[in-house]
Amino acid sequence: xxxxxxxxxxxxxxxxxxxxxxxxxxxxxxxxxxxxxxxxxxxxxxxxxxxxxxxxxxxxxxxxxxxxxxxxxxxxxxxxxxxxxxxxxxxxxxxxxxxxxxxxxxxxxxxxxxxxxxxxxxxxxxxxxxxxxxxxxxxxxxxxxxxxxxxxxxxxxxxxxx
Amino acid sequence: xxxxxxxxxxxxxxxxxxxxxxxxxxxxxxxxxxxxxxxxxxxxxxxxxxxxxxxxxxxxxxxxxxxxxxxxxxxxxxxxxxxxxxxxxxxxxxxxxxxxxxxxxxxxxxxx
Numbered sequence: 001x002x003x004x005x006x007x008x009x010x011x012x013x014x015x016x017x018x019x020x021x022x023x024x025x026x027x028x029x030x031x032x033x034x035x036x037x038x039x040x041x042x043x044x045x046x047x048x049x050x051x052x053x054x055x056x057x058x059x060x061x062x063x064x065x066x067x068x069x070x071x072x073x074x075x076x077x078x079x080x081x082x083x084x085x086x087x088x089x090x091x092x093x094x095x096x097x098x099x100x101x102x103x104x105x106x107x108x109x110x111x112x113x114x115x116x117x118x119x120x121x122x123x124x125x126x127x128x129x130x131x132x133x134x135x136x137x138x139x140x141x142x143x144x145x146x147x148x149x150x151x152x153x154x155x156x157x158x159x160x161x162x
Numbered sequence: 163x164x165x166x167x168x169x170x171x172x173x174x175x176x177x178x179x180x181x182x183x184x185x186x187x188x189x190x191x192x193x194x195x196x197x198x199x200x201x202x203x204x205x206x207x208x209x210x211x212x213x214x215x216x217x218x219x220x221x222x223x224x225x226x227x228x229x230x231x232x233x234x235x236x237x238x239x240x241x242x243x244x245x246x247x248x249x250x251x252x253x254x255x256x257x258x259x260x261x262x263x264x265x266x267x268x269x270x271x272x273x274x
Contacts, residue, residue, distance in 0.1 A: 023228040075178055075205035078197055082185035091194050093262060114241030115204060120196045121241065122248035123258065132258060134193045134248060 006045050009057055011037040059159045066151070067112060074117040081118065081136055092138045093122065096131045096145055099153060103128075105160040112152050119144075164220050168213045175209025182206055192251055200244045207236055 005011050018033035019025055054060070081089060096113075100106050106128060110121040118136040125131070135144065185198030211229040218226035255261050 017231065020228045020231045023226060071201070071204055071208075074201050078185070078201045079178065079181045082181055082188060082198060086188060086190060089194070091191070093258060110245060111238065111241040114200050114244055115237065117201075118197065120193070120200055120248060121245050122193070123245075123252055132252075134196065136194060136197050 005038070005041070007041050007048075009054060010041055014040055054159060055161045056159055059155060063155050063159065066155075067115070070116045070151075074115065077117040078136070089136060090138050091134065091136055094133050094135055094138065094141050094144065096133055096148060098129055098131055099149075100156060100160070102160045105156045106131075109152055109156055113148065116152075119148075164216060168216045171209045171213035171216065175206050175211075175213065177206075178209060179203055179206030193248060196244045196248060200240050204236060204240060208233055 015030075015033045015037040018036055019029060022029045098106065098109075100109060106124065110124070110131065113119050113121045113131070113133060120134045121131055122134045123132040138144070182198040182201070182203040186195050189195045189198065211233055215226055215229045252258055252261065255264075
């Protein structure tokens with residue numbers, strides 16, 4: 001079993017993507033999808049020198065739900081800023097100290113930050129301990145950092161082994 | 163009824179895509195311009211995709227869910243390209259310390 005599916009979650013994702021690409025759940029497509037889900041990881045397993053280990057994969061679902069909600073809010077917030085007066089915006093860079101040890105977790109966090117209200121990730125420090133963010137309207141720097149840490153970083157620490 | 167819902171999502175999606183583009187045009191500086199396409203556009207495309215899912219699920223036999231893939235790939239790739247643009251801009255302007263110094267000077271000039 002372990003040899004057939006070196007990355008079970010990856011195989012599952014591939015299978016789902018195959019079904020979605022074909023836009024059907026017909027038995028033939030499902031079978032072909034299983035074939036691909038078995039063979040593709042066998043060829044790509046060497047591309048992952050330190051494979052991400054998910055400790056609690058099911059938590060990803062709740063994380064995704066929070067993220068989708070926040071993206072909707074982010075859109076409204078940014079839309080208001082775009083249509084509002086420009087000179088009142090206080091753009092600036094802030095540095096976010098990172099407590100994540102896993103590369104994949106950092107990738108997910110950077111993407112999350114770019115998709116949520118008024119923040120875009122701009123640069124990751126070489127030692128991977130801090131992230132540079134550009135903020136559209138800085139109100140309270142410390143509060144923003146605490147918010148990101150509490151809402152996104154803590155669940156990611158739980159999902160990925162850290 | 164379903165048509166009403168479909169058109170609602172189409173309009174909402176189109177509106178947010180438009181606002182994102184207006185942001186690109188209105189913001190005075192490159193780093194601020196990045197905020198438009200990474201956010202407003204995701205909901206813009208999202209609205210249009212929901213409309214497409216509703217429309218084709220009711221038209222043809224079975225659910226039409228492959229729009230989910232477009233949303234997924236967009237959510238993965240949009241922040242990455244924004245990150246790369248921001249990064250290369252920081253390097254072009256001689257590092258983050260230079261940028262911070264300059265924006266500090268500009269703020270002082272504004273006050274005086």
